[in-house]
Amino acid sequence: MKNFTALLTALALASAVPAELASAASIEITSTIQSSLDKTIAGATQTQANKINSLYTEFLTLQKQEQDWDSKINTLHNRNKDTSAELSKQAKEIDSAKLAxxxxxxxxxxxxxxxxLSQYAALNKQIEAARLLNSKSLSALLRIQAAAMKIPVQLARIDISAKVKASQAAKDKASKATKKIRSSLNDIDPINVQIKAKQGAFKTIQNSLSPIWSSFKQGAKKEDTNAVQSSLTSMISLSRQMNAEKESIFKLETKISDALIAIKAQIP
Structure with a gap:
């Protein structure tokens, strides 16, 4: 019995909730609870003692698995959150250096x-002024100068227009890429909705576990072997369901991670 108690204590310590997850803990194995359980087991028949020992070990193992899932989920969720924010920022800055x-x-x-262009515009104003003055000789001279400047002016305007069109084309391309990235990021929203649903399902199960945990503690305190065994059986069933929900959440976070990797590959 002493060896088994030592094993249970080791499992209880191994399942200690990390500091960052402590707020989510609903089960705490105190020394008082452990002592009451030891007395209950000591007063049970060998068959029932073995059964309670087995159930309790499994329950502690499931608790440890749940905390492992929490650690994995939190790590992946935070990474996904940071990656999503970075991708959103990069989407706004696509080709920013090129556009500048x-x-x-x-x-x-x-x-x-x-x-x-200024000289050509001024010359045309002079031509108009000469026309109003009815100065044919001056008007003819100015028109000759304007004719000589016409081709260089056209080339200058074409040059400016080409630069403007190139800039606009680059802006349109960058805008299209940005919209595509944002659309892909928005496509992740339904997965987040699924995660929230799973979190809700987990919370419901967790709430169901609370009264049974209270019954377990009371049974152990009263050294009621039947109550302890029944409570452990129910707690194990609920813990399995809770771990299944946690696993589903982790898979959904992994799905988001894969989606973010694909989105990152789209950024020019």
Whole structure:
């Protein structure tokens, strides 16, 4: 019996909830509970003592598995959360350096051609003024100058237009890529809804476990072997269901992780 008690104590210590998960704990094996259970087992028949020992060991193992699932889920969930935030940020910044460079090229191109365009615009105003003054000779001279500038002006405008079109095309491409990333991130929302549903199901089972755990403690305190065995049997059944929900949540978080990896591959 002493060896078995030592085993139970070791399992209880192994199943201690990590600090970051402590708030989620609903079961705590205190020394008082352990002492009451030891007395209950000591007063039971050998067959029933063996059964209670087996059930209690299984229950502690299931508790440890639940906490292991919590640790895995929390780690993966936090990683998914960080990855999703980073991808959302990257989606906003797609080709930002390229777009900035293209805008700079537009500014430089306009600045380079501005003297010519300004001169051409001023010349056309002079031509209009000469026409109003009915100065045919001046008008003819100015028109000759304007004709000489026409092709360079057209080339300058074409150059500026090409830069603007290139910039707009790049913006459209980046915008399309950003929308695609955001759409893919939004596609993860239904999985999060499933996770919340699983969390709700887990909470319902957990709430069902609470009164049975109280019955177990009372049974152990009264050294009622039948009550202890019955409570342990029910707690094991519920713990299995809780672990099944935790496993489902982990699989859904894994599904999100895989989706985020695929989304990351879409970013240029």
């Amino acid at each position: 460079k293209l805008e700079e090229e537009i500014t430089r191109t306009r600045a380079r051609h501005q003297p010519l």
